[in-house]
Structures are given as C-alpha cells and as structure tokens.
Amino acid sequence: MRHRRVLVVRAVALATALSVALAGCGRASRGPEGGEGASGTDSARQRPVVVLQGVDATTLDPAGHAETPAYNILNNIYDTLIYRNQDMKLEPGLATEWRTLNDTTWELKLREGVRFHNGDPFNAYDVKATIERIIDPEEASPRRNNLSAVQEVRVIDDYTVHIITSVPYPILPNRLANEHVISAEYLAEYGKEHLANNPMGTGPYRFVRWVKQEEVVLEANPDYWRGAPQIQQVIFRPVPEAATRISQIQTGQADIAVNIPANQVEALRNDSRVRIVEVPSVRVIYVAVQTRRGGILANPTFRRALAHAIDGEALIENVLMGNGYLMATALTPQHFGFNPDLQPYRYDPDLARQLLAEAGYQGEEIQFDTPSGRYAMDKEMAEAIAGQLAQVSVNVRIQVNEWGNHVDLMTSREQKGIYILGWGNATWDADGTLSPLLFGDGAFSSYESPEVDELILRARSTMDPAERERLYHEALRMIHEDAAHLIDWRQKDVYATSTRIHWLPRSDEEINLFSATWAG
Numbered sequence: 166m167r168h169r170r171v172l173v174v175r176a177v178a179l180a181t182a183l184s185v186a187l188a189g190c191g192r193a194s195r196g197p198e199g200g201e202g203a204s205g206t207d208s209a210r211q212r213p214v215v216v217l218q219g220v221d222a223t224t225l226d227p228a229g230h231a232e233t234p235a236y237n238i239l240n241n242i243y244d245t246l247i248y249r250n251q252d253m254k255l256e257p258g259l260a261t262e263w264r265t266l267n268d269t270t271w272e273l274k275l276r277e278g279v280r281f282h283n284g285d286p287f288n289a290y291d292v293k294a295t296i297e298r299i300i301d302p303e304e305a306s307p308r309r310n311n312l313s314a315v316q317e318v319r320v321i322d323d324y325t326v327h328i329i330t331s332v333p334y335p336i337l338p339n340r341l342a343n344e345h346v347i348s349a350e351y352l353a354e355y356g357k358e359h360l361a362n363n364p365m366g367t368g369p370y371r372f373v374r375w376v377k378q379e380e381v382v383l384e385a386n387p388d389y390w391r392g393a394p395q396i397q398q399v400i401f402r403p404v405p406e407a408a409t410r411i412s413q414i415q416t417g418q419a420d421i422a423v424n425i426p427a428n429q430v431e432a433l434r435n436d437s438r439v440r441i442v443e444v445p446s447v448r449v450i451y452v453a454v455q456t457r458r459g460g461i462l463a464n465p466t467f468r469r470a471l472a473h474a475i476d477g478e479a480l481i482e483n484v485l486m487g488n489g490y491l492m493a494t495a496l497t498p499q500h501f502g503f504n505p506d507l508q509p510y511r512y513d514p515d516l517a518r519q520l521l522a523e524a525g526y527q528g529e530e531i532q533f534d535t536p537s538g539r540y541a542m543d544k545e546m547a548e549a550i551a552g553q554l555a556q557v558s559v560n561v562r563i564q565v566n567e568w569g570n571h572v573d574l575m576t577s578r579e580q581k582g583i584y585i586l587g588w589g590n591a592t593w594d595a596d597g598t599l600s601p602l603l604f605g606d607g608a609f610s611s612y613e614s615p616e617v618d619e620l621i622l623r624a625r626s627t628m629d630p631a632e633r634e635r636l637y638h639e640a641l642r643m644i645h646e647d648a649a650h651l652i653d654w655r656q657k658d659v660y661a662t663s664t665r666i667h668w669l670p671r672s673d674e675e676i677n678l679f680s681a682t683w684a685g
Contacts, residue, residue, distance in 0.1 A: 178518035179492040206363030208685055209665055213382075213398035216676060217410045219437050219538035220568035221378050221403035226361035228298045231307040231601065231608055232572060233448075233589055236343075237676040238401050243345030243366030243544060246273065246292065246336050251671060251680075253337055253499075253593060259287065259346055259367070261638040266335040269316075275324040279390045281348045282371045294349035295488060295528040296328070298357075307576060307608040310600045311340050314625065331339050332626035335633070339592035369394045369679040378403060382408070391679065396666070399678045411661060415437055420663040424541040427486030430659060439661050444670045448589035449495045450540050452550060453602075453650050455611040459531055462582065468648035470520035471583075472510035474557045475550055475652050479512075484542055484549050487662075490655040494641050495598050497655055499672075502595025502637030507645050509652070516535065517557045526559070532582035534564045536571045540587050541656060547585055550652070575609050583651065584611075591673035595637040596625050604642055612649040 222235035227243060230236070248258035259649050262274040279287040280523065314334040319327040328337065351365050369391065370383035381401040385394040397645050402419070404410045410422035411429060415438055433439045452475075454468050461467050477491045493507035528609065531554075534548035544565055551561040561583075566574065574580045586609065590597035601607040605618045617640050624636035635644045644650075660670050668681040 211397075213400045214396045214421070214666060214678060214681065215400045215402060215413075216678075217402055217404045217413060217419045217422040219403065219405055219410075219424055219540070219674075220536070222375075222381070223569045223572060224361045225362070225364045225372075225375060225381075226357060227295075227347055228304065228306040228308055229283050229357075229361055233674050234403070239345050239364060239366075240384075240675055241368055241370040241383055241399060241679070242364045243347070243368045243681055244279075245344060246275075246344055247344060248343040249342045249591065249673065251669065253591075253672060255342060258342075259292075260341070263341075263419050264314045266327070271328045271330070271331045271334075271337055272321075273326050273328065274316075275326065276390070278630070279367050281351065281367050281389065282352065282365050283348070285348055285350055287346070287348075287367055289320040289326045290323075290349045291346055292326050293318040293320055294352060295344065295346045298347075298352075299344065305603075308344070310604070310607055311343065311597075313600075333627065333628045335628050335630075336592060336594045336596055336625070337471040339594050339597070343591055351418055369677075370399055389679075393564055394679050395682050396678050399655075403481065404428075407538070407541075414661045414663060417663065420666050421668060422661045423658070423676075424538070425659040425661050426542060427488035427659070430486075430488075433661055438664060440664055441659065441661055442668070442670050443657060443659040444672055445490070445497075446498075446589065446658040447497065447591055447593070447673045448540075448587050448658070449492055449497065449598075449653050450489075450543070450546075450585065450587040450656055451495050451650045451653045452585055453611055454583050454648070456496060456611060456649065457578065457579075457611060458581060461524065461526055462531070464524045465647050466520050467524035467526060468651065469510070470517045470524060470526070470557075471554060471559065472651045473513045473520065474517035474554050474559065475510070476512040476553055477509055477652050477654065480546060480549055480553075480652075481654060484545050487655070488541065488657045488659060490657070492655050494645060495602060495650060495653050496590070496595055496641070500590060500593055500595055500598070501630075502599075502634055502641070504638040504641040506638070507641060510648070514557050521557065521559070528558070528560050530560045530562055531579075532564055533561050534566055534571060534574060534580055534582065534584040536568050537565050539568050539571075540585070541659070543585055547613055575611070578611070580611065586605045589657065591675070595641075596621070599626070599637070599640060603640075603649060612644070612647070614643065614647065617643050 218234045224230050245258050246260040248256045250256050260273040261276050299308050300312050314330040316331045317329040369389045371386050373382040375381045383399045385397045387393045407426050413419040414422050414608040456463050481489045491509050493509045496503045537544040554561050599621050601609050603612050604621050605613045620636050624633045627633045667684045
C-alpha cells in the first residue's frame with residue numbers, strides 16, 4: 166500500500182477557513198450551521214429527513230452505475246473534483262484549479278486539508294485511483310465512456326495531478342464534475358464488493374447502512390470541509406407508487422418525494438402540509454429501438470412508421486397533463502450541440518400505415534419494456550404509446566420491469582424490441598448524451614451507425630467550439646432520420662416536500678441535502 170502524507174494541525178485550520186469562505190458557494194442560503202438556532206431542537210427537527218425516490222440504487226459503487234437514484238445517494242457521501250452549482254456553472258470542488266498545459270494535458274490543483282470519513286487525508290493518489298478504475302476495461306464500468314479519452318493520470322505531487330488524454334478532450338471538466346472521488350486506500354484494503362455496499366467518501370454525509378429495497382441511512386459529517394450540514398440524518402427510500410409517495414409526504418412520514426404526477430399537483434398545492442417545487446429537467450425520456458438484433462426493427466423505414474404513429478402532443482397533454490416538453494432529440498436547448506433545425510416526427514397515421522407496408526411488416530410482436538415509478542407516468546406513457554401503435558395495427562406487448570432488471574436488460578444488450586429510458590445529461594454537452602446512448606460502444610446504446618460514430622469521435626476531440634457544434638448538428642440529423650428514438654420528451658421535475666424543510670430542486674436532478682435547511 167502506498168505511502169500517504171498525514172496532515173495534522175494545518176488540516177484543521179484550513180478546513181475551518183474553507184467552511185467560512187465556501188459555505189454559501191453556489192448554494193441556497195443555508196442559515197446557521199450545526200445544531201443551534203435555525204437547525205432547531207424540537208422533536209420534529211430531531212427526526213431524519215426522508216427522501217422518496219421511485220427506485221432503489223442498483224449499487225453504491227461510484228464506478229458501478231450510470232443512474233440518477235444511485236447518484237443522488239452517493240452525491241451526499243462523496244465529493245467531485247469540480248462542482249456544478251445551482252445555476253449549473255462549474256466551480257472548484259476537490260480541485261481548486263484546472264487548466265490545459267497543451268491539447269492533451271490537463272493540470273489539476275487539489276484542495277488540501279480534506280479528509281475521508283475514516284480520517285484518511287485526501288490527495289492525488291485518490292484521484293488517480295478513481296479515474297483509473299473507471300477507464301480500466303476489466304472493470305467494465307458503465308461510466309467508462311465518460312472518460313474514454315483519458316489515457317493516463319500522473320501524480321506530480323500530493324496535490325497536483327496531470328490527466329493525459331489520447332486526443333484533445335475539451336469537455337473533461339464537465340465530465341469530472343460528475344465523478345465521485347473514492348479513497349484509494351479504502352478500495353485497496355476492502356475491495357470493490359465491500360465498497361459497493363459500504364461507500365466511504367469526503368462528502369457532507371457518512372454512510373450508516375443500506376437495507377436493499379428498503380432504505381439507505383446517512384448521518385451528517387461534522388468535519389465536512391464546506392461546513393457541517395444542518396440536517397443531521399437523511400434516509401433515502403425507494404417507493405415506486407406515486408400515490409404512496411404523496412401519502413407519506415402528507416402524513417409527515419417523508420420530506421422529499423420525486424416524480425409527482427401532474428394530475429395531483431393542484432390538489433397538493435392546496436394542502437398546507439405540502440410544498441410543490443418544480444424545475445425544467447436536464448432529463449429527456451425517450452422510446453428507443455433495438456436496432457442491433459436484425460429483423461424488422463433494423464429497418465429504418467419501419468422505425469419511421471412507428472414514429473409517425475405516435476401522437477406526442479396528445480401524450481404530453483393527456484398522460485403527462487402538460488407536464489413535459491416534446492423534443493426532436495434527446496438534447497434540450499440548453500445543451501451545447503443542440504440542433505434547433507430538427508422537429509419531432511409529426512403524427513400521421515396514414516403515412517405510418519404506408520411506411521409499414523413498404524417495410525414489409527407482417528404483424529410481428531414487438532416487445533415494449535418499461536419501468537414503473539422510475540420516471541413520471543412511465544408505465545402509463547408506455548401503455549398509451551402501445552395503444553397508439555395498435556391503431557395502425559402494430560402488435561405490441563408491454564413488459565413492466567423492476568428497475569434493476571430494466572437497467573440490466575439495456576446494458577447487457579438483451580432487450581429485443583423498444584423500450585423507455587431517460588437520460589439526465591448533466592455535462593450540458595452533447596457528448597454526455599450521444600456517447601452513452603447513440604454511439605456504437607455506448608453503455609446504453611441500442612443503435613449503431615459507423616457514420617454517426619465517426620462524427621461523435623471527431624466532435625469529442627475537437628477544441629474548436631464552432632466545429633464541434635457543426636459535427637453534433639450533423640450527427641443528430643442522421644440519428645433523427647434513422648428514427649433511433651421514436652419519441653423524446655423533456656421531463657419537468659415536480660417534487661413534493663414537507664413544510665418543515667427548505668430545499669430547492671436543480672435542473673440536473675441532483676438531490677443533495679447539504680443545501681437543505683429547516684424551515685422557519
């Protein structure tokens with residue numbers, strides 16, 4: 166095991182100074198720290214803050230997932246090198262500075278005085294171990310494509326690293342803002358299976374326990390370098406049923422609930438026990454097509470027929486109750502590379518029937534996989550889409566999957582038909598969507614096109630923003646013409662919260678309780 170320099174008096178002094186300087190950096194107003202004043206001493210404020218997500222995490226290994234429910238839990242346990250604030254701007258995190266030395270070398274200066282929850286000091290070797298795990302092919306990390314351009318991480322000294330890329334990689338800071346930094350020593354001592362069930366980071370909360378499919382319990386880290394969290398204990402619970410999530414908020418059993426159905430919002434606004442908070446999401450939900458297994462789904466004419474058979478506007482209005490935005494691609498206008506010239510496929514059932522005949526469709530059964538509770542009205546959207554496809558005589562069979570099984574089905578490439586999935590691209594760059602979803606080797610890609618792959622690779626390694634944008638526009642045009650996605654809609658994130666806390670949602674769907682305060 167490698168030698169690590171132990172920090173003593175200076176660490177305490179620096180942590181104290183940083184907590185004063187950075188406590189409000191990019192955050193909502195937090196009020197007094199610790200257990201005095203606004204944090205409260207009454208019984209209500211002694212109870213844990215309970216967060217209800219639609220599904221449980223599949224793992225608590227930062228390198229072992231590519232999903233928001235796990236990320237939200239881990240984001241309270243770990244820190245990232247670069248932090249994205251409430252306005253989605255990049256700010257220093259565990260890295261205080263970053264710059265390019267040349268087109269393929271980035272230098273990062275690291276924050277001194279930070280300690281992991283077990284007391285070990287954070288330094289450059291932890292950064293090296295974190296990134297090397299993700300890019301190691303033998304690890305098979307679903308996050309590998311995020312950092313696939315990284316060739317080497319060099320430790321210059323305890324608080325300086327150089328990240329060497331195989332090609333120019335302009336979005337590296339965006340990528341690093343999404344990667345949680347682990348302890349190299351902890352991983353070496355206990356192994357990745359232990360890490361996956363017992364995470365240990367530098368973040369605002371310490372891991373207490375995980376009872377799978379029941380709850381993850383966290384407690385405040387009083388020595389956190391940004392300052393101690395005001396909320397002392399946090400519990401994440403998976404509750405797939407929206408009605409149950411709402412009931413638990415109303416009865417005081419929970420404090421934050423995700424994915425509130427649009428048809429419940431107005432009633433909840435009139436409930437004095439509940440606050441409704443909402444924000445346009447980074448996430449785009451989509452219906453993708455498995456094009457890799459041959460058969461009728463590999464025919465772009467058939468895929469275009471399906472796309473024309475779907476009435477997206479009616480789905481947004483009647484199923485989502487207006488709580489969404491129809492998109493032409495899986496990027497929002499706020500993402501770099503968004504192509505404003507593309508429009509969603511128009512609803513035209515007569516054209517759909519004509520294209521089905523041209524494609525030679527003979528009534529083959531199409532499996533339609535969907536989760537239930539992961540996204541707002543996901544199962545209901547699948548049922549409505551299947552109904553629209555049936556109107557043009559497409560034979561669809563819906564399969565509702567438990568979330569973990571649904572993810573496994575996509576990443577193993579065993580899915581055989583069409584499916585609902587969502588992607589929250591918090592890099593705010595087209596590469597963060599195209600590389601995992603629509604690139605040949607992408608972890609969640611069911612689409613392949615050598616021409617599109619080439620455009621994505623060129624854009625990823627081009628330092629000129631105008632040329633990058635042109636390449637992304639062309640890639641998106643080809644993907645759209647191929648109907649790799651039958652429909653895309655941007656989610657509006659609607660949360661219900663209890664009135665005993667103050668918490669603001671973010672466009673990147675991050676739930677970080679460090680920014681939460683007691684109300685009043």
